[in-house]
Structure formats: structure tokens, C-alpha cells
Amino acid sequence: MFAYLVRRLALMLVTxxxxxxxxxxxxxxxxxxxVDILFSAAGYxxxxxxxxxxxxxxxxxxxxVQYLHWIGGLLHGDxxxxxxxxxxxxxxxxxxxxxxxxxxxLALLFSASLGIPLGVISAVNQxxxxxxxxxxxxxxxLSLPSFWLGLxxxxxxxxxxxxxxxxxxxxxxFWQGFATYAIPAMAVGFRSSxxxxxxxxxxxxxxLRQDYIRTARAKGASNASVNFQHALKNAILPVITVIGIEAxxxxxxxxxxxxxxxxxxxxxxxxEAIRWRDYPIVQNLVMLIAxxxxxxxxxxxMLYAVFDPRIRYTx
Amino acid sequence: xxxxxxxSELRRAGARATHGWRRVAFLAQxxxxxxxxxxxxxxxxxxxxxxxxxxxxxxxxxxxxxxxxRPDWRHWMGTDSFGRDVWSRIVHGARxxxxxxxxxxxxGASLGVVVGLISGYLSGWVDLVFQRxxxxxxxxxxxxxxxxxxxxxxPSLPNVIIAIAIPLIPTxxxxxRANTLALRELPFVEAAKSIGMSETRxxxxxxxxxxxxxxxxxxxxxxxxxxxxEASLSFLGLGIPEPYPSWGRMxxxxxxxxxxxxxxxVIFPGIAISLAVFGTNLFGDALRDILDPxxxx
Numbered sequence: 360m361f362a363y364l365v366r367r368l369a370l371m372l373v374t375x376x377x378x379x380x381x382x383x384x385x386x387x388x389x390x391x392x393x394v395d396i397l398f399s400a401a402g403y404x405x406x407x408x409x410x411x412x413x414x415x416x417x418x419x420x421x422x423x424v425q426y427l428h429w430i431g432g433l434l435h436g437d438x439x440x441x442x443x444x445x446x447x448x449x450x451x452x453x454x455x456x457x458x459x460x461x462x463x464x465l466a467l468l469f470s471a472s473l474g475i476p477l478g479v480i481s482a483v484n485q486x487x488x489x490x491x492x493x494x495x496x497x498x499x500x501l502s503l504p505s506f507w508l509g510l511x512x513x514x515x516x517x518x519x520x521x522x523x524x525x526x527x528x529x530x531x532x533f534w535q536g537f538a539t540y541a542i543p544a545m546a547v548g549f550r551s552s553x554x555x556x557x558x559x560x561x562x563x564x565x566x567l568r569q570d571y572i573r574t575a576r577a578k579g580a581s582n583a584s585v586n587f588q589h590a591l592k593n594a595i596l597p598v599i600t601v602i603g604i605e606a607x608x609x610x611x612x613x614x615x616x617x618x619x620x621x622x623x624x625x626x627x628x629x630x631e632a633i634r635w636r637d638y639p640i641v642q643n644l645v646m647l648i649a650x651x652x653x654x655x656x657x658x659x660x661m662l663y664a665v666f667d668p669r670i671r672y673t674x
Numbered sequence: 675x676x677x678x679x680x681x682s683e684l685r686r687a688g689a690r691a692t693h694g695w696r697r698v699a700f701l702a703q704x705x706x707x708x709x710x711x712x713x714x715x716x717x718x719x720x721x722x723x724x725x726x727x728x729x730x731x732x733x734x735x736x737x738x739x740x741x742x743x744r745p746d747w748r749h750w751m752g753t754d755s756f757g758r759d760v761w762s763r764i765v766h767g768a769r770x771x772x773x774x775x776x777x778x779x780x781x782g783a784s785l786g787v788v789v790g791l792i793s794g795y796l797s798g799w800v801d802l803v804f805q806r807x808x809x810x811x812x813x814x815x816x817x818x819x820x821x822x823x824x825x826x827x828x829p830s831l832p833n834v835i836i837a838i839a840i841p842l843i844p845t846x847x848x849x850x851r852a853n854t855l856a857l858r859e860l861p862f863v864e865a866a867k868s869i870g871m872s873e874t875r876x877x878x879x880x881x882x883x884x885x886x887x888x889x890x891x892x893x894x895x896x897x898x899x900x901x902x903x904e905a906s907l908s909f910l911g912l913g914i915p916e917p918y919p920s921w922g923r924m925x926x927x928x929x930x931x932x933x934x935x936x937x938x939x940v941i942f943p944g945i946a947i948s949l950a951v952f953g954t955n956l957f958g959d960a961l962r963d964i965l966d967p968x969x970x971x
Contacts (some may be wrong), residue, residue, distance in 0.1 A: 507940075510944065611815045611906070633825045641825075645814065645822060648815065
């Protein structure tokens, strides 16, 4: 187990280093750097000014030096400075994390509490009209772009209540907090609830065919007891494993939803930074996302062993 | 309780319908949802191909006098803030969605097949390197990678196709690799080796055809997500550039500010995206049931 853990952590490290190189190179193959963009508005540019600014930003140095400088800084908690605001990148990123984390947590909660029961209902009633209807609903859930769902929610609240839900950084009442976080979280979570439901359904169907389910029925256990105590307990494992995939899924949803609802979280910040070619922000944010996805997958693997005693990681 | 319905079991076996049109009719009857999906997909492709015939206005023609016109008999999906006809823009937008959907799925899938076949058949250090690269690509969400790639390549149709295709490679190569690993050990490959067939020939003639079914299933499943990703990229303003009528772009122009005054600008492009993706998803599901019965739910 210990050897497995060490190997696994080493692989994670290799992946993260790989991502840092890929992102770093990708961002720098672009023709035209931030200095060109800044100066393009000015018309005539004194080459000396340009060289000065390039030196100041450190982008006149070879790529390898720039890369090592970035990674060295990362290890010390120094993420560099934003080109746009000129503030330390860490100061820009940190306050935005809790907002996105809250949204993601709520979205996951919403997705599980909607997707798992519906998946069970659909599996138990396999082949019936109800099952068909639920499958169509979940497929259409997967087909709706989350930004459109967000726009529809905005439109509904404007036409029905004549208010535009605006992000409130400091909600006073419960309802303000609800409107601030829960509504966008639903827009994000709806799509992943469709995914959760599909996985729950197929995993439940797999389990319902097992012999021990027949045994449970034969000994006279009630339907509810068989479905929830015997079947769901075993079917839930594959559902847990896709949380890692869902993390990646959620981030995509968060990016567009934060843009629709004007929420100042990290996901929208990434889009803004990309538009402004604010590389210090972009590369650090992408690393943050990679760390979240990679550790989510790692935690899921560990949870898998905890929940299923048949699985032991040995090397 | 699970009961056995003999009639449906018989029909499932398809005893009397094994050839030609009868088989198609049989499949269509058995997979009603899949057929609906196929109809939607065909309609989508037909719309894209005949875009210039079926719309009355130039999707790029600006007509300030009729800006933000409500849907009526002339502009039956209304006009946008520049007075451009929404219906024409949606019909032409189908071309972009189709080009990106098919283009990036085909590109991503073929690169994925090459990587997967090489990785699975050669194993050793080549496999190890490919696997690590796959890990790297998979640790980033599709949209994030596509965003960074389009910003690196610059916004244009071919670049958007490439940016969406690259993140698809690991998904495809993983499946093909696993399949190849399993196939490599089978007797027919050994037989081919024993009669002195070259490795390349074995891979192309024996291994590749046997991975086609899962490949088709996977590619169809990805089609919907590539269309969605293009819409998201364009919505964020980093996909297809102006003035081309991309569905996602249409929504970003109409976002928030027009929600109150021009709901048709929000509703119609969204329906177009959802319907196209829904159709491919329905069809993909049915295809999986038919070609890969072990996965059947």
C-alpha cells in the first residue's frame, strides 16, 4: 500500500510538471506578446521603451530561464505579478477561490441529490415509460449548454419577478445568499446531475442482476430494502469514481456560468486573463485547475479502497 | 421483479429480420429514440448543406432600420441588434457547428487511433511516454485546454477545430490502446505472426478493423461534446470570430443585456445548439447499444 502511494504521488508530480511545461510553451508560442498588445494602441513606439518594458517583465530572457523562474517562484508561494493589475498574482487569485469553491460544492451537492435518486428510480423501473422519460430528460440535460440554461434562468427571473439576479459579495439575508450561490450552482449542477443519473442507472442495473439481489428478494426483503440497502450500497461505488471526471466537467460549466451571472470567481477570471493575455494569471490558474483535477482523481482512488474492502492497492 | 417478456425477447433476437431494409426497419422500431436522433442529425446536416437555399436573407447583412425586430412573417425568428435575420444566422450557424463537430471529432479520433495503436501494440517505453502525455492532457478539462489552445493559435475556424480535437486524443487513444492490448494476445494475431506477416500489416489488417466498433461508438459520443465546446468557446468570445454566425457567438452578443428586450435572441440559438447536441447524443446512445451490446444498460 505504501509503495503504491509513493508511486502514485510520484506519477501525479510527473503529470503536474508536464502540464506546467505544456501550458508555459503553449502560452508563449503566440506571435505577439503583451508588450506588442500594449503598444499596438499607441501607434509609433520607441524600440528602447519596448525593450525596457520587456526587460522589466522578464520576457526578454530565454524560455527556459523564464520557466525555471516561474516554477522556482511557485515553490516559494510567489506566483509573479499580473500584467494587467500589476498586483501579485496570488493576491488576485486567492480571494476568488472561495467563491468558486462554494459554487462547485453546491453544484456537486445538487447533482448528487438529483442524479442518484433519479438514477435508482430509472433502473428499478427499467424498460417502463418512466424509465424512458427519465432517460430522455437526462440526455436532454446533457445536451443543454449550461450558459444557455443560465441565460434562461436570468430571463425567467426578469420576466417573472422583474429582478436581475446580480452577484452579491456580502449577502445579508438567507435569501440573498441563496440567490447569489444556489441559482448559478443549479445551472452548473443540472448538467452533471444528468451524468450522475446515467452512471447511477447503469451501475444499479449491473448490481440488480447479481445473485445476492435474488437471494435478498427470496428471503422476503421488501422492494425498498432490496433497492436501497442491498443494491444502491453496491452500485454507488462507480458513481463515486466519476466524481473525478465530474470535477473536470464542473469546471467547464463554472467557466461559462460565472460569465453569465457575472460572478467574480476564479473560473471567469481565467477567461478574462486569457483575453488580456495576462500569462502569469493564466498559467497559475491552469495549474490550480490541474492540481484540483489530479488530486480529485487521487482522492477518489483512495476512497474507492476505503469503501470497497475487496480493493487493496498493492504493488 | 424481473419477468421475462418472451415477445420482446423474440423481437430482440430479430429472428425474421436479418437482411437489408427489413433489418433497418427492425432496428428503427427497436431503437425509437435512436431513430429520432438520426432524424435530427439528418435534418441538421441537410440544413447546413442547403443553408443558402432555405434562407431569405444574407446572415451578415446589416439592416439598422429593422434592428431588434420581433419575430413576424418577414423575420420569423426576429432580428438582432444589427438588424441581421436570426433565422438566416441560425441556418448558416449550422454549417459552423457541423464543420467543427465533424472536423474536430475526425481529427481527434484519427490521431487518437494512431496513438492508441502504437501505444498498445509496441508497449515498452513508447507506450510509457504516450501514457504520460495522455495523463497530462486528461488532467485538464476539455474547455480549459481548448481555451488555452485557441488563445495560443488565434481565433479562426481551423484553429478552433484543432483546439477541440487535441483534448479528444487521450479519450480515444485510451480505449484503442486497451483494445489493442487485448487483441494482441488473441490466436488470430499469433497466427498472422506465424505465417510471417509484418507488424504494420497485422496492426492495419487485423487489429484496427477489430477496434472499429468501439471507435465509432466513441466518436459519435464525442460529436455532441465538440459541438457544445465550440458553442462555449464562441460564447466566451474566444471561438469563431465575428462576423461569422456561430450559435455560441449569437448567444454572447445577446447575453444579459437583451434578456429583457429581445428574448428571441436568447431562445432560438440555444434551441439550435441543444437540439443538435441532443440528436447526436440520442443517436450515439442507440449506436452504442447496437454495436457494443456489453455496455447495454
